[in-house]
Amino acid sequence: MKLSNRLIKTIDAVKTSFWFIPVLMVILSVFVAWVLVHVDGVMHSKNASWYNALSALDHETVQTLLSTVAASMITVTSIAFSITIVVLTLASSQFGPRLIRNFMNDPGTQFVLGTFISNFSYCVILLYAMSLASNQDIGFRLGVLWCLASTAFCVLVLIFFIHHVALSIRADHVVNDVYCEIDHTIGQLKGEDSTGNKTALQESERTPAKVQPAFTELSFISATKNGYLQVVNRDSLFKQAVEQGLFVKLKKRPGNLIIEGMILAEIRSNHSLSSQDEHDLTESMVIGSQRTPIQDPEYAIHQLVEVAVRALSPGVNDPYTAITCVDKLTTILCQIAQIDIDQQISCDDNGVRRLEGCPHSFAGLASTAYDQIRQYGISSVAVTIRLIEGLTHLVELRSGSATRQFAQEQLDAIKRLHALQPYQGVDLNDFQCCVESLELSLHQLNAKPE
Known part of the structure; x- marks a missing residue:
């Protein structure tokens, strides 16, 4: 089923929000509270034996228990929101403000916040039901049992949340999340739907x-x-x-x-x-009002490049993260190189052209991926060598003319920057070996007939 543009945009906005899943869970908790209050009332009036077998607490004890759980839940919710804001601040400063969207798109965090808020809402609804004069004789056995079970579940969710937050701010995890988003966008360039089939x-x-x-x-x-x-x-x-x-x-x-x-x-x-x-x-x-990676692979690539450039800044000085980004970008370019993205002409069954797109070019996307990292990473021998190795892998795996031309242009640019800031000793030997390997691959491919 094809989705309309407005619906696609709305779904993306909902997925990257902190309110949708928690609101759904709060509505569900209110419904569960209403059902259990009704069932408790029916079972009490029928004097069911299995219901009477459940241990009952007096009204004052139940109200104290529910009040304690509700207060605890709202406190834990505040802590969870505070931790989330700290993570967003850290992500914005270390990985770039555009990466906040990826963190907000995390369903795990949305589920955790929804769990705490929904349990609080459940306790409030149950307290209100107990305060009604018509319910003074009801023990609310099922309601209390559900409250205890959901509170125990919230403890497990809190443990999961702490682990999840610690995992989500790892640089490798962030880079891989961005890579997966780019890979999904590239699937649309291939003309594949969500199941990987051709449209x-x-x-x-x-x-x-x-x-x-x-x-x-x-x-x-x-x-x-x-x-x-x-x-x-x-x-x-x-x-x-x-x-x-x-x-x-x-x-x-x-x-x-x-x-x-x-x-x-x-x-x-x-x-x-x-x-x-x-x-x-x-x-x-x-x-x-803003770019999104829904159908924009260039924007998604910019996100990964921004992580690499920030990792190369003097304030962070993390070349290993930059190298990981280069590896992911090389993998992406190898995928793009096998797509005929320059041709987006669709014909009807009679062969009449009906739609011509405004496609990306391989050179444009590849330059977006490599240019800034090459410019900011020239002072890092390891990053520059990994760029050259990535170009070597690219021309060996995808030997098209556009790929070879891009690799040659990047190599020439690296040489010009190297002339302004030459390496010494072992670094120079490693650099020259990588350059010679790439030049040999380009020479062999250029010598082959098309």
Whole structure:
């Protein structure tokens, strides 16, 4: 089932919020409290034997117990929120403010906060039910048992939360989370859905294009507000183009800066578009106030590059994290190099072109991944050597012309920076060995016939 652009954006906003899962859990706890109060009342009126077999506490003891648990839960909730804010502050200063989104996207933290708040809400509802005059004779045996069980579960959740927080701020864990997000975005570049299968739009790109028919009308879809292009529903655009006999050429891609009045798409047709048609086409493109990694691999790569650059700063001085980022970026570029991202032309069953995207280029994404790390990491021999080794792996595994050209440009840039800040002794020997290995690989690949 295809999701609309607005729904995709809403789901992403909900996933990166601290309120949605806790609110759902609070609603569930209120419902459970209402059900147990009702069951307690029914069992008390029927004088059920199994119900009477449960140990009963007097009203005053139960109220004291519930009040104690409620006070404890709100205290633990405050501590959990405080720890979360500290982690977000640490992540912002050490890994970059853009990484806060990844921490807020963590379902474990959302579940922990929801567990504590929901147990507090349950105790409050049960205390209110006990205060009613009609419930003075009810022992609330099931309600108290549920309270004790949920409180014991909250203790286990607190232990999990402490372990989870300690794990989440590890540099390797953060880098791997960002890498997984980039890998998911690359899957969309491949035209895969959430299960890894090819989408109908991807299959349409395999249909060979025939002679493009002549169109008599030319119109444009313009932006109605400022911001960044966040989502483009190419499936919806392709479907509309096929149904109405249009050819849609996108002028912008997700991540581009959009200014009001800027042309987003060019529409060719044999009839004038109605206002409803233009509205439907415009709705297939969502503009927001900030970039997101939903369909923007460049932004996701920027996140990983930011972690590496901050690790190379004098205040942090953590070359090992930067090396890990280089390894992940090399893996990403190897995946991108095997995708024909320069071609985003979709044809209908008759071979007529209906949709042409505004694709990324391998050189652009690769430069985004390597340029800043190369510039800031030239003083670190280990990072520079790992960059060269990454380029060597890239040209050996993906020997296309674009890959070779990118590797040669990066190698030339590294040599120029090295000339300004030359290495000495063993460092120089290691650097030269890596450079010679990359040059040999490039020479052998360039000597092969295409």
